[in-house]
Amino acid sequence: MKVTVAVNGTYYTREVEPRLLLSDFLRHELGLTGTHVGCEHGVCGACTVLVDGQAVRSCLTFAVQMDGAAVTTVEGLTPAEGELHPLQEAFREAHGLQCGFCTAGFLMTLVPYLAEHPNPSEAEIREALSGNICRCTGYQNIVKAVQLAAAKGGGR
Amino acid sequence: MKPAPFDYYAPATMGEVLALLREHGDAAKLLAGGQSLVPMLNMRLARPGVLIDLNRVAGLTGIRQEGDTLVIGAMTRHAEVERSELVARLQPLLTEAIAQVGHIQIRNRGTIGGSLVHADPSAELPAVLAALGGSVRVAGPAGVREVAAEDLFLMFFTTSLQPDEVLTEVRLPVLPARTGWAFEEVARRHGDFAIVGVAVTLTVADQRATKADDLVITGCRIALTGVGMTPVRAAAAEALLVGRPPSQAMLAEAAAAFRAEIEPDTDIHATADFRRHLAGVLTERALGRALQRAAERGGGR
Structure with a gap:
């Protein structure tokens, strides 16, 4: 089936099998390997991307369903190579990652969250990131990174 | 995978x-x-x-009021229901329960109709529909029919919908005046399906017109998830409470009655004993919060 989808502001048209997951479409059809694939059944949050501005699990959506939609991946957070989004900057500064496998999913969950909640409490941050699993950090520094980004202006 | x-x-x-x-x-x-x-x-x-x-089918989304009924299109996302001021005003039990469905990424995509027809025995929304005595509208070859909550859920992951039918609309009665509500659940991990969850509404009235804080329970509806193949109504506990003045001891007695009545299964998530224990504790806790809210909420909505 033919699908046309805007990913990070660029339109792509591809012929795909209906069973192709959005996560695999991004990685294998478009070469956007910043979106990571963890559990592939909607538990780990690693594959989180934005669809029309909202955080969704790309492993629980089919590429064919995205016809006409606007998808943002972690690659779309920054305009140019080498630059970091303020939230990415905060993750680096606060050591909000170790191996980095889960990081793209955390970022894509938290960017729309911070846009909507510029000054979250610690409890609210923990609630917001409860759908993403990190096996390295114990979440402590991720929470700190979000607080840092919020203090610097809502991560935007 | x-x-x-x-x-x-x-x-x-x-x-x-x-x-x-x-x-x-x-x-x-x-x-x-x-x-x-x-x-x-x-x-x-x-x-x-x-x-x-169903994502491109016209007319399956949206939230509106029809008299004393709150109507939600089957393809309305959990996140939209969760954020809806209309839902919070007309049926706050749903607002409280739906925030416990999955995580935000799930709620951004998942739909209220999908949750109901999936009929997971541990899901939140079937218990809410059962507690409220709501109904769903179903489209099929013979036209549209309405199915009451008690006729919808047959067993694990099975509803009374036929293979050629589609759930189109969820209909919930608006919360009556002087009615409190509460949804309580225990899950192993945050955002998981509940091990046990309970949805409660409790309506009170003044016993005598002259003595405002002398209350009597005039209505009570309790439904649990995670203690049977389908949402389980706590009919005996409800009957015990209606017509009596509310007290913490009464609520505990009702919860104990319910705990004795159910026969949950042991599975990989929890033993039957643990589920029975949780059902009692959560029912008492939910009744307590619902009573407090009922007492605080004067007339009107």
């Missing part, structure tokens, strides 16, 4: 959906938000030959 091949249709109208269902019969599966179905496809626990995507 990739789905088996299937044919995909994205119809634009309910007429096309019904025609596709008629054509493909049992081979077809309806795709709503996909937050339960797609994991099953990825793990190949389900291998339908045909997927009919």
Whole structure:
């Protein structure tokens, strides 16, 4: 089936099998390997991307369903190579990652969250990131990174 | 972890959906938000030959009031229901319960109708529908019919909908005056399906017109998830409470009555004893919070 989808502001048209997951479409059809694939059944949050501005699990959506939609991946957070989004900057500064496998999913969950909640409490941050699993950090520094980004202006 | 091949249709109208269902019969599966179905496809626990995507069907979304009924389109996302001021005002039990469905990424995509027809025995929304005595509208070849909550859930993951029918609308009574509500659940991990969850509404009235804080319980509805194949109404506990003045001891007695009445199963998530224990504790806690809210909420909505 033919699908046309805007990913990070660029339109792509591809012929795909209906069973192709959005996560695999991004990685294998478009070469956007910043979106990571963890559990592939909607538990780990690693594959989180934005669809029309909202955080969704790309492993629980089919590429064919995205016809006409606007998808943002972690690659779309920054305009140019080498630059970091303020939230990415905060993750680096606060050591909000170790191996980095889960990081793209955390970022894509938290960017729309911070846009909507510029000054979250610690409890609210923990609630917001409860759908993403990190096996390295114990979440402590991720929470700190979000607080840092919020203090610097809502991560935007 | 990739789905088996299937044919995909994205119809634009309910007429096309019904025609596709008629054509493909049992081979077809309806795709709503996909937050339960797609994991099953990825793990190949389900291998339908045909997927009919409801996401582009006109007229299946939106939240509105029709007199004393709150009407929510089947394809309305959890996140929209959670944020709706209309829902919070007219049926706050749903607002409280839906925030416990999955995580935000799930709620951004999952739908209220999908959650109900999936009929997971540990899901939150079937218990809410049962506690409120709501109903659903179902479209099929013979037209539209209404199915009451008590007639909807047959057993694990099974509703009374026929293979050629589609849930189109969820209908919930507006919370009456002087009625409190509460949803309580215990899950192993945050955002998981509940081990046990309980949805409660409790209505009170003044016993004598002259003595405002002398209350009597005039209505009570309790439904639990995670203690049976379908949502379980706590009829004996409800009967125990209605017509009596509320007290913490009364609520504990009702919860104990319910705990004795249920026969939950042991599974990998919890033993039957643990589920029975949780059902008692959560029911008492939910009744207590509902009573407090009922007492605080004077007349009107």
